[in-house]
Amino acid sequence: MPELPEVETLRRDLVGSLRGLTILSTTLGRLRSVRRYDDPQRFIDETEGATFLGFDRHGKYLLARLSGERTLVIHLRMSGQLRLAPSADEPVAAHTHVRFLLSNGSELRFVDPRTFGEMWVTTNEAPELRHLGRDALDILDDRAGFAAVLAGRQMALKGALLDQSWIAGVGSIYADEACFVARVRPTRTAGSLSRAETERLRAALRLVLDEGIAARGSTLGDGQYVDLWGRGGSYGDAHRVHARSGSPCPACRATLVRTVVAQRSAVYCPTCQR
DNA sequence: ACAAATACCTGTAAGC
DNA sequence: TGCTTACAGGTATTTG
Secondary structure: OOOHHHHHHHHHHHHHHHOOOEEEEEEEOOHHHHOOOOOHHHHHHHHOOOEEEEEEEEOOEEEEEEOOOEEEEEEOOOOOEEEEEOOOOOOOOOOEEEEEEEOOOOEEEEEOOOOOOEEEEEEOOOHHHOOOOEEHHHHOOOHHHHHHHHOOOOOEHHHHHHOOOOEEOOOHHHHHHHHHHHOOOOOOEHHHOOHHHHHHHHHHHHHHHHHHHHOOOEOOOOOOOOOOOOOOOEHHHHOOOOOOOOOEOOOOOOEOEEEEEOOEEEEEOOOOOO
């Protein structure tokens, strides 16, 4: 599923391929992708004629900066994909809900089988994202800031890492991986970590996010995440524990176990992680 | 203020 | 083989 490394990979690709291009026309399939609009025609009017000036990211949200001081906010949620078709004549994949015909003849397409993803146009300040905490890549360079996120919290550690209002960008995959690297169980209470454990976790999270970006993201067995050209990332092959319950721990060979924490499955090594 | 539960979807895999 | 069920998961919203 798209988390920070996957969205960051996409962002970098978009910068390279779309900056300077203008949207000639916008075509909507399923209106659920633009569900913030009472009148979907408004989304079409707001995007047609706009030029892509740049691409930013906050957590898992992609922020396409448009001409006219406007920002197109895109969230892929679980199954959303942004795909670039070299020409509008290319066959259109199933579950393609939004199509932007661009000034060089290519077409940017939003494909989303589970339809949880969405997009909308707003001001550059994007007030709809005010509830988000600091981006993970930012807060992970700040020891005290990261420690403050966990301090005193009764929530399960994994739940705290997934809470976007505290740290934006971490999802289930990278939370599992970071807890393993830090040798801390995801079921622990966030506030129960010692100073040393907190510091290990901060470094581990930074490590796995950097690894994920370097590998162009994680593509799991379901093939949900792919880049602009439909290629998967290779980090899934490097996962230490995520989606590997029942397999031997890469460190001690004990059997990895799956449990449910914060209404989400979590995998950890009962021997290495305390 | 914080924490937990639920709704939203559909494709895929596992189980019978 | 064919059907049913479980599961995957990010966020907004509701409930406690």
